[in-house]
Amino acid sequence: MGRADERGARQRGARRAGTAGPTGIRRFFTWRKLLGTFFGFCLIVMGAFFVVYLMVPVPAANAEAEMQSNIYKYSDGTVLARTGKVNREIVGLEQIPKDVQYTFVAAENKSFFEDSGVDLKGTLRGVKNTLTGKGKQGGSTITQQYVKNYYLDQDQTVTRKLKELVISLKVDQKKEKSEILAGYINTSYYGRNAHGIQAAAQAYYGVDAEKLNVAQGAYLAALLQAPSQYDWSSASETGRKLVTERWNYVLDNMVEEGWLGAGERAGLEFPVPKAPRPAPGMEGQTGYLVEAANAELARQGLDEEDLKGGGWTITLNVDRKKQRELEEAVKDQLEEKLDREDSKVDATVQAGATSVDPRTGKVVALYGGTDATQHWLSNATRRDYQPASTFKPVVLASALENESRTQDGDPIGLNTVYDGTSKRPVKGSDTPFAPQNDLGRSYGPVSVQTALNRSINSAFAQMAVDVGLDRVKETALELGVPDVNFPERPAVSLGTMGASTWDMAGVYATLDNHGKKVTPTIVAKAEHKDRTVELPDPIGGSVVSRETADTVTAGLTGVVAQGSGVAAKSSAYEAAGKTGTSEKNRSAWFAGYTPELTTVVALFGESTAEGGGQVSLTGTANSGRANGGGFPARIWGDYTLDALNGGSDASFDLDVAEPASPEPDPDPTPSETETEDPDPTPSETETETRDPDPTPSETETRDPDPTPSQTQGPDPTPSGGVTFSPPVEPDDGSGERLRPQD
Incomplete structure (x- = not known):
């Protein structure tokens, strides 16, 4: 091998040796x-x-996502109250305008209708941000946000985000896009304690979701990014600038996607929302109205547990205008005259009222007390007080319906003559009873019409015996008097059972409706996405004949025209009614009606001491004896005039076999007939002052509850006059001492 060959061999070997490691x-x-x-x-x-x-399955909805408030509305659709933990009312997508639906897609996820329900890049970015502590991610699809709101919670964890991704894919496969969009819009939080678009529409614009326009929808869609920061009423200048920019962004995206015309877009102005208002609470009369509605629904099988689930829209028959007028009448005629702070008597006064349309049975107004948050028991529906002489027309109705006769064999009608002597023992009763008339007055022979006008106890006690106490009770229950402590004794003629203004409004509305049964009804409809409550017809069949009902009505027109109810009299309407004052002056009533409206007003004396209890109303507003012809009749007249828009030409269409014949007034002196003290204790009756020179207005209207200056009631500071001893209380045979009542 030559030198050159050796060198080449060494180089090749070196290369092989040098590359052995790297090659491996x-x-x-x-x-x-x-x-x-x-x-x-x-x-x-x-x-x-x-x-x-x-x-990972698709879980059931989380508890909060399905929570809704119950919505209570006036008859005109105005929201009365919302109840429940979460202010939400779920609405179907069909109730949301199409262009408003698109605002949410344009704001959050333009590819919503085409994507698979997830944004992988956004989700991975979110996982990274969570791991590095950088907070919330952006870029989630509408489907993912819906899944987070509806199925999961708001925790920012990797596990939750992975679940969100998986569930979103499944939900996108199982549900229609429209269902997902509706779920997203209904579960999102918009600020102002509004969950879902319906609550948001009300909170920001005072309208239902179906009335939103595209500009308002774009604001609500923009709001979801930062509800508190973007709320116009509280936003900083920066916040207002940002939400305006986002509002424009939403609308521009809609134009880009072809969901909004460029011309329409150019004409839109930023829709400044209304200032926030507190959610309707239970204060004032609201709580009483809601309570009455819930009680009625419970009678139809919808109990408290059903309502707890939320989602009910309950429309009442209550007319918002009439409700306001009833409240104002109580304020003007009673509350402004009371001194609840410094007067022990005034502090005990409770007022209640129920107003019904006699042709439909609708409860159009109700007064439950001064404030439902302060006096929880509704004075409109309580049954712990006696309706007193407002029951006397029921006795007459029973006599007419049963074609009853007197002890002498005479048929009972408005012209039938009874002995009006005070403390006259009733005849034909196994239970001795000798009721005293108001202030012990004796009237001698009087017609039934006069007995009605003057609320003569002795005449009606005898009439109840003549009819038969069992028959009187049967008629009473048919008309709607509740079977609460209902005695079958002659004393029942004085209304000694328990009843509410609601009950008596039904009784008098039935008379007003020519004998066809009227059951007061406050709920017009109760709807839920899963069910609707079937409500019975408030108008039933005849429980007494038309002739019976109309004859009683004819008699009661006399009470208003020239009897104890003249304070309710007005030339602006035709009216019938009856006063009532219970024993010991504990309650005072006026039940009256026009051809178009039936209303019962009552005052109750309720002790302010712990445990309550019934007390006398005597001395209310320094006006002496309280009676049905006083405050209750004046409240009734004030309310009725306004409720009828200043009056009505409607007249009673009466079918009366025997109209009452004109008869001389057996007690023409105003000062002697205007008051009907049911329980004159010594302190109340020691003096009786008389006005020596009454003005024409005092004698013509015969005000049944004048102030002390009008001098028909007892003067708390005696200055002379006629004095007399308190009458002996009669006994109905049961051992119970009965005091005279009107």
């Missing part, structure tokens, strides 16, 4: 192996994801 490493990390390893890893990841995909 390269052999281990060849690009083929690296690529194979990568694909192998991807297969492992894909396999693991497939396993996870199979193992």
Whole structure:
């Protein structure tokens, strides 16, 4: 071998020796192996994801996602109240305008209608941000946000984000895009305690979702990115600038996608939302109305547990205008005259009222008390007080319906004559009863019409015995008087059972409706996405004949025209009614009606001491004796005039066999007939002052509850006048001492 060959051999050997190591490493990390390893890893990841995909089910909705408030509305659709933990009312996509639907897609996920429900890049970025502590990710699809809101929680963890990805894929495969979009819009939080678009539409624009326009929808869609920062009413200048930019971004995307015309877009102005208002609470009359509605629904099988689930829209029959007028009437005629702070008597006064449309049975207004958050028991529906002489027309109705006769065999009608002597013992009763008339007055022979006008106890006690106490009770229950402590004794003629203004409104509405049964109904409809409550017809069949009902009505027009109810009299409407004052002056009532409206108003004396209890109303607003012809009748008249928009030409269409014949007034002195003290204790009756020179207005209207200056009631500071001893309380035979009532 030559030198040259040896040198070449050495060089080749050196190269082989020098490349032995690197060749081995390269052999281990060849690009083929690296690529194979990568694909192998991807297969492992894909396999693991497939396993996870199979193992992670679509869970049930989280509890909060399905929570809704119950919405209570007036008859005109105005929201009265919302109840429940979450302010949400789920609405179907068909109730959201199409262009408003598109605003949410344009704001969050323009490819929503074509994508598979996930944004892999955005999700990976979110996982990275979570691992590095950089906070929330962006870029999630509408489907992913819906899954997060509806199925999962708001925790920012890797596990939750992986679940979100898997569930989003499954949900996109199982649900229609429209269902996903509706779910997203209904579960998102918009600020102002509004969950879902319906609550947001009300909170920001005061309209239902179906009334939103595209500009308003774009604002709500933009709002979702930062609800508190973008709320116009509280946003900083920067926040307002940012939300305006995002609003424009949403609309521009809609034009780009062909969902909004460029010309229409150019004409849109930023829709500044309304200032925030507190959510309707239970204060004032609201709580009483909601309570009455819930009680009625419970009677139809919808109990408290059903309502707890939320999602109910309950529309009431309550007329918002009439409700306001009833509240104002109580304020003007009663509350402004009371001194609840410094007067022990005034502090005990509770007012209640129920107003019904006699042709439909709808409860159009209700007054439950001063404030449902302060006095929880509704004075409109409570049954712990006696309706007193408002029951007397029921006795007459029973007499007419049963064609009853007096002890002398005379048929009972408005012209039938009874002995109106005070403390006259009733005849024909196994239970002795000698009721005293108001203030012990004796009237002698009087017609039934006069007995109604003057609320003469002795006449109606005898009439109840003549009819038969069992028949009186039967008629009463048919008309709607509740069977609460209902005695079958002559004293029942004085209304000694328990009843509410709601109950008595039904009784008088039935008379107003010519004898066809009226069941007061406050709920117009109750709807839920899963069910609707079937409500019975408030108008039933005849429980007394038309002639019976109309004859009673004819008699009650006399009570308003010239009897104890003259404070309710007005030339603006035709009215019928009856006063009532229970024993010991504990409650005072006026039940009256026009051809179009039936309303019962009552005052109750309720102790302010712990445990409550019934107390006398005497001295209310320094006006002496409280009676049904006073505050209740004046409240009734004030409300009725306004509720009828200043009056009505409607007249009673009466079918009366025997109209009442004109009869001289047996007690023409106003000062002697205006009050009807049911329980004159010594302190209340020691003096009776009389106005020596009444003005024409005082004698013509015969105000049944004048103030002390009008001098028909007892003067708390005696200055002379007629004095008399308190009457002896009669006994109905049961051992119970009964005091005279009107």
